[in-house]
Amino acid sequence: MISKIxxxxxxxxxxxxxxxxxxxxxxVLTLLSAIVNSVKMQQTAHxxxxxxxxxxxxxxxxxDRHPHRMVHYGHYVFRTPSPLxxxxxxxxAFTGTSIFLEGHRQNSAMFAEQQQASGMTRFSSLTPSxxxxxxxxxxxxxxxxxxxxxxxxxxxxxxxxxxxxSIWHLLTGKYLAxxxxxxxxxxxxxxxxxxxxxTGEALISTGTFVVGYLLYIFIxxxxxxxxxxxxxxxxxxxxxxxxxxxxxxxxxxxxxxxxAAALAPSAGKLEADYAVLAELRKLGDGHNxxxxxxxxxxxxxxxxxxxxxxxxxxxxxxxAVAQYSEAKLSKVLNEFSERRMQQELAQAKISRQxxxxxxxxxxxxxxMMIAGTSLETHHRFLxxxxxxxxxxxQSLNKVHQERLSYDLDINRxxxxxxxxVDSANWQVLSEFTFTPDSATTxxxxxxxxxxxxxxxxxxxxxxxxxxxRRIS
Amino acid sequence: MSIFSNFSREAKFLFKQKHLWAxxxxxxxxxxxxxxSGISEANHQQATIERLLEKEAIDRENVIAKQKDxxxxxxxTFHLTYSEPSxxxxxxxxxxxxxxxxxxxxxxxxxxQIYETDADNPELSFLGRFDFAFLVSILLPLxxxxxLHDLRASERSAGRYDLLVVTxxxxxxxxxxxxxxxxxxxxxALLIPFVVGAIxxxxxxxxVVLMVLVVLAHLLFWMVxxxxxxxxxxxxxxxxxQIASVLLSVxxxxxxxxxxxxxxxxxxxxxGPSGGEIMLTQREAVNDAWDLPAExxxxxxxxxHPQWQGKTTMDSPFFEWKWYYAFQQVGDQKASALATAYxxxxxxxxxxxxxxxxxxxxxxxxxxxxxxATTDTQAALVYQQQIRQFHKSLRExxxxxxxxxxxxxxxxxxxxxxxxxxxxxxxxxxxxx
Numbered sequence: 060m061i062s063k064i065x066x067x068x069x070x071x072x073x074x075x076x077x078x079x080x081x082x083x084x085x086x087v088l089t090l091l092s093a094i095v096n097s098v099k100m101q102q103t104a105h106x107x108x109x110x111x112x113x114x115x116x117x118x119x120x121x122x123d124r125h126p127h128r129m130v131h132y133g134h135y136v137f138r139t140p141s142p143l144x145x146x147x148x149x150x151x152a153f154t155g156t157s158i159f160l161e162g163h164r165q166n167s168a169m170f171a172e173q174q175q176a177s178g179m180t181r182f183s184s185l186t187p188s189x190x191x192x193x194x195x196x197x198x199x200x201x202x203x204x205x206x207x208x209x210x211x212x213x214x215x216x217x218x219x220x221x222x223x224x225s226i227w228h229l230l231t232g233k234y235l236a237x238x239x240x241x242x243x244x245x246x247x248x249x250x251x252x253x254x255x256x257x258t259g260e261a262l263i264s265t266g267t268f269v270v271g272y273l274l275y276i277f278i279x280x281x282x283x284x285x286x287x288x289x290x291x292x293x294x295x296x297x298x299x300x301x302x303x304x305x306x307x308x309x310x311x312x313x314x315x316x317x318x319a320a321a322l323a324p325s326a327g328k329l330e331a332d333y334a335v336l337a338e339l340r341k342l343g344d345g346h347n348x349x350x351x352x353x354x355x356x357x358x359x360x361x362x363x364x365x366x367x368x369x370x371x372x373x374x375x376x377x378x379a380v381a382q383y384s385e386a387k388l389s390k391v392l393n394e395f396s397e398r399r400m401q402q403e404l405a406q407a408k409i410s411r412q413x414x415x416x417x418x419x420x421x422x423x424x425x426x427m428m429i430a431g432t433s434l435e436t437h438h439r440f441l442x443x444x445x446x447x448x449x450x451x452x453q454s455l456n457k458v459h460q461e462r463l464s465y466d467l468d469i470n471r472x473x474x475x476x477x478x479x480v481d482s483a484n485w486q487v488l489s490e491f492t493f494t495p496d497s498a499t500t501x502x503x504x505x506x507x508x509x510x511x512x513x514x515x516x517x518x519x520x521x522x523x524x525x526x527x528r529r530i531s
Numbered sequence: 532m533s534i535f536s537n538f539s540r541e542a543k544f545l546f547k548q549k550h551l552w553a554x555x556x557x558x559x560x561x562x563x564x565x566x567x568s569g570i571s572e573a574n575h576q577q578a579t580i581e582r583l584l585e586k587e588a589i590d591r592e593n594v595i596a597k598q599k600d601x602x603x604x605x606x607x608t609f610h611l612t613y614s615e616p617s618x619x620x621x622x623x624x625x626x627x628x629x630x631x632x633x634x635x636x637x638x639x640x641x642x643x644q645i646y647e648t649d650a651d652n653p654e655l656s657f658l659g660r661f662d663f664a665f666l667v668s669i670l671l672p673l674x675x676x677x678x679l680h681d682l683r684a685s686e687r688s689a690g691r692y693d694l695l696v697v698t699x700x701x702x703x704x705x706x707x708x709x710x711x712x713x714x715x716x717x718x719x720a721l722l723i724p725f726v727v728g729a730i731x732x733x734x735x736x737x738x739v740v741l742m743v744l745v746v747l748a749h750l751l752f753w754m755v756x757x758x759x760x761x762x763x764x765x766x767x768x769x770x771x772x773q774i775a776s777v778l779l780s781v782x783x784x785x786x787x788x789x790x791x792x793x794x795x796x797x798x799x800x801x802x803g804p805s806g807g808e809i810m811l812t813q814r815e816a817v818n819d820a821w822d823l824p825a826e827x828x829x830x831x832x833x834x835x836h837p838q839w840q841g842k843t844t845m846d847s848p849f850f851e852w853k854w855y856y857a858f859q860q861v862g863d864q865k866a867s868a869l870a871t872a873y874x875x876x877x878x879x880x881x882x883x884x885x886x887x888x889x890x891x892x893x894x895x896x897x898x899x900x901x902x903x904a905t906t907d908t909q910a911a912l913v914y915q916q917q918i919r920q921f922h923k924s925l926r927e928x929x930x931x932x933x934x935x936x937x938x939x940x941x942x943x944x945x946x947x948x949x950x951x952x953x954x955x956x957x958x959x960x961x962x963x964x
Contacts, residue, residue: 077776095795110807117811122822132818135807153629153653157807159643159814169646170806173629173656175877177797177884178908179790179894181659182669194787201776294681297772301779305673310561313661317568320655324575328649329611329633333586336609340593407654423658434654472849 060224064232065239068206072240078202082240085190085198090247092185097145097251107137107156111491118488123479125471126459127381130452133161134488136444138168141431141495142260143268146251147188149432152176158441160448162385162455165392167328168441187248188430191272192422193308195244196279200300203237203280207287208296216530226527234284234523241276248272261498267505268429274512275422281519288526307417315413315420322409325402331395338391356383370465377468378460385456389449396445400438407434414511421515425508431495435504440493447491454487541708551713558674558720565663566728569621572660573732576620576632580613583633584951587611600939601932602852605638605925612636612921612950614914617905618734622725622742623664623897625906628656632911634918638929640862641922642813642870645915646806663725664904667746668897669786671721675753676778678713681771682706682761706762714754718747741903749896756781785891793887800883803876804869813866820858832857835864842934853933860926874912881908917957924948 072078114135121132137157144151155168173180183189207230210216219229252265283300290296341352360372360379369376414421427433459468462480471478495501545551591608598604614632628651636644650656659665683706722743729739757778760766766774820828829843845851888894901907928947937943 077773106805114811117815124822128818128821133814135810137807150653150657153650153656155648155650159810167647167649169648169810171629171648171650171653174648175803175806175880177794177880177887178626178898179794179797179884179887181897182665183787183791185791185795194783197779197783201779204772294771297775298677298681301673301677301775305670309670310661313659313665314564316655316658317564317572317661320575320652320660321568321571325652327579327633327651329583329635330579330586332635333583333590336590337586403652403654406652410655410658427654434652437653472847474848 060228061232061235064224064229065236068233068236069239071209072202072236078240081198081201082243085195085244086246088194089187089190089244092190093145093187093247093251096148096186097254100140100145104139107139110135110157111137111139115488115490119485121482121485123482125468125478126378126455126463126480126484127162129485130162130381130455133159134448134451135159136447136491136493138440138493141436142255142258143252143264143430143495144432145255146186146248146268147426147430147432148184148186149188149427149430150434150437151432154437158444160444160451162452163388165396165445165448168437187251188423188426191245191248192275192419192426195241195276196282196308196419197304198244199237199241199276199279199283200297200304202240203233203283204287204297204300205293206233206237206284208290208293211291212293220531226531230284230288230523230527233287234280237280237283238276241280242273245272245276264429264498264501267502267509268426271422271425271429271505271509271512274509274516275418278418278512278515278519281516281523285519285522285526288523289529308419311413311417312410312420312423315410315416318413319406319409323402323406325399325406328399331399335391335395339388353380353383356380372465375460375463375465375468377465378456378458378463381459382453382456385449385452389445393445396441400441403434404438411508414508415514418512418515421508421511425505425512428505428508429501431501433504436496439496443491443493447489451488455484458484458487537704538708538712541705542712545709545712554678555716555720558717559724561670562663562666562721563724565661565666566621566724568660569624569662570728570732572624572662573616573621576616576627580615580633583611583613595941595944598939598941598944600852601929601937601944602855604944605852605856605929607637608947609635609637610921610925610948610950612914612918613954614910614917615954618732619729619738619742619904620906621728621732622662623900623904623906624660624662625664625901625904626908626911627906628660630908630911630914632914636918636922638856638859638922638925640813640817640859640866641919642809642863642866643817645918646810663728664897664900667721667749667900668893671717671746671749672753672782672786672893673779674717675714675750675757676775676782678717679710679754679757679761680775680778682709682758683766683771703762706758710754710758714750718750722746738903742900745896745899745903749892752892786893789887789891790894793884793890797880797883797887801876801879803873803879806873809866809869809873812869813862816865817858817862820861825854828854828858828861831861831864835860836930839930839934853930856926856929856933874915877908878912917953921948921950921953924953 072082114137118129118132118134121129135157140148140151152172155171157170158168159166183193207216210219216229220226249269252260252269256262256265282303286300286303287296290299356379357369357376360374360376361367361369364372364374366372372379411420411424414424424433428435458480462484463478467476467478470476496504587609594607595604598607612634616627616632620627631648631650633649634645634647725742725746726739729742760778761774766777769777825843825845825848833840833843843853843857845854884894885898888898898907902909925948931937932943
């Protein structure tokens, strides 16, 4: 019986042409966006890997130098996109994609794509995620708003009831019909997810990804059928659904973002920079070994090696100071950057709570988490870049301390003095490859948002029951 | 029957409908929230700048007290630059969450510093803000469609249609007056919170009027589109939902499809150098200079600064501050072609986006609103240019001191350029134009 009702609904759509054309447009659009995005993603991944290699080999090719010059020469790291970003680019376009790493400083990520974009894609974008999260629900509404009201208006509903058709069967049949058209529009995503699996994405994450979007389609199909069943007229059903769509897909996510910014304002990097400076004034300048802040270090070293003057130390005191002050400085820098990341995360968490108010807000958070294009992943990129920075700077400082004599070092600006170390020492730089979070981490992180989606499914189920009761 | 009585009769009739009141109440709330969050964001930005200025003053005093020569003074002094939100920014935050509005620089090679971005939380930027401009450009059309799509069909289904058509002398003027009443009420619901916000923010009168006009123009566009279609012959046989579907597809076309396709086209049309290239070029130039003979740096430097010819002799063959800053300058010079190309690409893209926006009234509205609020890409580029100007003035201040071997004095140092004076001068300049 249920399948008969679904089939009839489909036949009606086929005759009316409108539904068919919407379905075709929806599917073609998502397919197109998946193709455009995967081509673009492959290009970017390629380009960034290439840049990363170029940066590494340039560093290694530097001639013999004073090691501290290499600390300031610095290094670049680039973030390669995750495989699922072909479907959900998430925050990637808004965060910088490369960082310049150098001594004494933590630079921010530079060259965010949006800064070089035309500015036309602030609301809409040709990504499968935008189409599926925002546009497909609208299409489902256009296809199914009259699914039940049409029967009411034509009087066929009463006929069916008197013929003994169960309301449950009727609504389930209508629901399945709408659902099926949603799933068809979801097909490109399923194909793209399968493609991502083939190119190295774990099955558990792509699987969860597809399941999450299926739930989302379940929810919207449910909203469409419930509203249609509760409305007396097609026009009322349509207006109500349209209002719900505006509310859920457009308004609530943005209201969430604006509320987060207003409720938990974050200070920004620059402000932290000044706080760091204030802290640093207490630490001393690592370029100046005479700075009184290093007296303690000096006395310790003299005692350790049982000598009276820094000149007699078996190590280069300036290198030791550089190492010591970089360690202290990085500790302060990390403290502040950690605090800043926590602030950003707190903001994001506020805006993600709006998933309880809108299924679209829920799927957005879910989608970013699974795709590995969320704020957390960007923060991990910053942390890994910082680790690399600290490692190579300190390794160079160690070279400074152990391979360059103090005597040459303090006389480096004098005629005939060559204060350099062999370029073989630049091998201290380790390779940087940014990999996505493990599949299980991403799935675990997405759990709260799966919960939100399940909550919405429950709401739909309850409402379906209410609708059944109302009709009978 | 006069036009006025026609209007007032229709208004009386329309506002007997309770759901209409509810609809307008929702719109007022949305507009109020958009204005409130905009004001809160603008205040937050303003307060941040003021806090930063205080912190900069403390830092400056500390740094200057320790200095013994101009070279290291220039090396250790950071300068805060900023672009304050305009009084209209609350209504359209535009691109301010993407391009930086605060920046700290010093007298080293500028190309190595200027692309640092202290941007907002990327996740919030990705979700997008709910500001007045968004409400007007993206949602207003949907409101109009919701209000006007069943103008005729609702009367028909209520069974009053034939009666109405017979009694009204001119059918078209009937639908027109209804549409005008509904649209004007919508305008009032949107604009009242906006005007209150503008008064609170002490926005300039002319800008407020301009924004109101843009909102009304956008509203008029959608009213006309809806009205023409609703009263067309083609629509007579269609249900209200079918009419709304057609109008919705127009909305989809101009708010989603046109922007997305033009973005693709623009990116194909304009290709600039990647930002990374500028950074690498600049870095290589600056770092290589240490190992090159000083003469090489001086030759390049004197090309742009011939006035220091004959003052380039160095006391130490290995290091002197003026040489250090000279190769920083040369680093900028080497990267300048790339930097200009990079900037030109952004300008070109923005210009093209402006042209493509003519095909999309919502995008056009958004662009005009952020242009009025000076929060668009162009404003961000102007700010960047101001940073460049300011950086130049730093060099102009320090070069004579270093090349002429001026006696070090704290008094002189305290007279170094301040960005705040620059900002004020720029503002005055803009006001006079």
